[in-house]
Amino acid sequence: MTTAIEPVDAAGADGGRMSRREILQALSGLMVGMFVAILASTVVANALPRIIADLNGSQTVYTWIVTSELLAMTATVPLWGKMADLYSKKLLIQLSLGLFVLGSLVAGLTPNVEVLLVSRVIQGIGAGGMTALAMIVMAAMIPPRELGRYAGIFGAVFGVGTIAGPLIGGVLVDTSWLGWRWCFLIGVPFSLISIFLLQRTLHLPIIRRKARIDWAGAALITAGVSTLLIWSSLAGHKFAWASGWTALMVVGGLTLLVVAVWVESRAAEPIIPLEIFRSRTVTLTTVASMLVGVALFGGTVFLSQYFQTSLGKSPTIAGLMSLPMILGLLVSSTIAGQLITKYGRWKAYLVAGAAVMVVAMLLLSTIDIDTPLPLLFSYMALLGIGVGMLMQNLVLAAQNDVPAHELGAATSVLTFFRSMGGAIGVSALGAVLANRVTSLMTAQLGPAAGATDGGTTEVPDLSTLPEPVLRIVQNAYATATSELFLIGAPIAFLALLAVLFIREKPLHTLSGDERARQEANLPVAH
Structure with missing residues (x-):
């Protein structure tokens, strides 16, 4: 349906393209916001046992402290994306950060688990907005042909947030004068800085549209x-x-x-315009994103457990051991982005990334308790290389294929399905791991071991186990983890098939904002 479009605000009436310096300044606010969103989901991991103990929570609450934020974030992504097509992207991204600040303050000051769960939902809504809107704002500022060179910055923020989260959480929990509440409060100053930077640096014309949600x-x-x-x-x-x-x-x-x-x-004005799926590229990138979410998050989220339970590493060391995968991601996303910007070709990186991901999954399915660390790290780096070439460029391919007024919807659809795939993958493969661990331990130690484990994903206290039992438990978790990657490999292969059928199209040389003005028959300045 064609929607009436009114002239742009005076603030953006010139319609001029932002210079590279202005883009980098605006990206500084976006990057701080993205760092906060990533930190929120990783910093709390090492603090959960202490939180549950202090607030007298149950194992069910333990699960829901994580799940409630994930639910709110995933479910609200399409709504944020749709609103970005209708209203001020700058205002929306600041609103999402404001909600995150509110949720973080309530979580940090919570008197009980009930209030904590509500605050996590508010945090999730804010993080969902930040996750969806960051890529939408980038597409509005930067033409697809130029977008690749900035992908490495996003990869760096993602990597630092992923690595730093558990480390920061562990330090805060172990520091007596700070404590676990600062795992939530630490995001507040970062969010406020991001709001301030975006107010000062992000200048996007607003094309008013008469529409309703x-x-x-x-x-x-x-x-x-x-x-x-x-x-x-x-x-x-x-x-x-x-x-x-x-x-x-x-x-x-x-x-x-x-x-x-x-x-x-x-x-x-649908939240997810169904006509975008008439584009083969959007449909296939959506399918690939969901499959990547299932395979990647469903497999790698349990690597930390493998490091701690099977290899006996501390939470801090386990966090550092994820470095090879993050470095692989950073290097490949940066190099692929620069090459895409230089030559304008992108499909080869999708295919190569998916193929490398399949190989890495198969290699990781061979790990056990005695796998040499250099070999393990090389497999993880290979997985990071594949993911770095694939994930960001799936979004680029979809954004390049839709009209400017559907950029928000297309971007949020990919983010939504990737998050949903990750959530389902973590839950389903987590249950597979728990059941496999139970059966392996029952076979070695008898029915009592299986009854004790109960088919849950709780990690046993290794320090209390005698040496023979410890070895059995470590082997059980190592075997179960390797089998998760064996399950993930064919899922990643389906993602490879999906990207093989994507048709490569030349990248636009106009930014999303310039294309929107062009579609609205408004002058485009360069």
């Missing part, structure tokens, strides 16, 4: 996705995968999503 579609999408994510987080330990609860939640979630599609197909 499809709130019914938003509610149905959120409810359907939340139901499926709650099911995937509870199945396997709260109830069996093949059970009445599974049938009820899966059928209920899918029914809500089918109704959402029906509502969206008739809405004047």
Whole structure:
């Protein structure tokens, strides 16, 4: 449907392209915001046992402190993306950071677990906005042909946030005069700095559109996705995968999503415009993003557990051991981005990245308790190289294929499906790991071991185990972890098939803002 478009605000009336210096200044605010969003999901990991002990929470609460933020973040990404196509991107990204500040303050000052869970939902909504809007704002400022050279900066922030999170969390928890509450409060100053920087440096013209949000579609999408994510987080330990609860939640979630599609197909301004899926590139990159989410997050999230349980490393050392994968990601995303900007060709990097990811998954499926660390690190670096070439460029391919007024929707759809794939992958493969560990330990130690483990993903206290039992437990976790990568390999192969069928198109030389002005028949200044 064609929507009426009004003239741009006076603030952006010149429509001029931002200089490289202005882009880098604006990126500084975006990068700080992205760092905060990533930090929120990683800094709390080492603090959870202390939080649960101090607030008298249960194992269920332990799970939901993580899951509640993930649910809110994933479910609200499409709504943020749609609003970015209708309203001021600058205002929206500052609003998302403001919500994150509010959630962080409430979490840091929480008196009980109930308030903490509410605050994590608020944090998740803010982080969802930041995750979706950062790439949308970049696409508005920078032409696809030039976007590659900035991808390495995003990769660096992602890597630093991922590595620094657990390390910062561990230090804060172990520092008596700070404590676990600062795992939440530490994000507040960073968020405020980001809001200030964006106010000073981000200058995007606002093309006013007479439109309204499809709130019914938003509610149905959120409810359907939340139901499926709650099911995937509870199945396997709260109830069996093949059970009445599974049938009820899966059928209920899918029914809500089918109704959402029906509502969206008739809405004047759908949250996810279904016509974007008429583009083969958008459809295939969406499928690939979800498969990458399942394979990557479902496999790598358990590497830290393998380091600590099978190899006996401390949480801090386990965090540092992820460095080879992050470095591989940084190097490949930076080099691929520069080459794409220079030559304008991008499909080869998608195919190569997916192929390398499949090989790395197969190699990681061979690890055990005695795998030499140099060999393990080389496999992880290879996985990082594949991911670095693949993930960011899937977004680039989709953004290059849609009209400017659908940039937000297309970007958020890819982010949404990648997050959803990751959430389902973590839950499903986590249940596989728990059940496999239980069966391996039962085979070695008898039924009592399986009953003690109970099919949960709780890591045993290695310091209390006698040497023979310790070796069995370590071997069980190593074997189960390697099998997760064996499951992840064919999933990654399906992602490779998806990117093989993407048709390469020349990259636009106009930014998203310039294309929007062109589509609105407004003058474009260079």
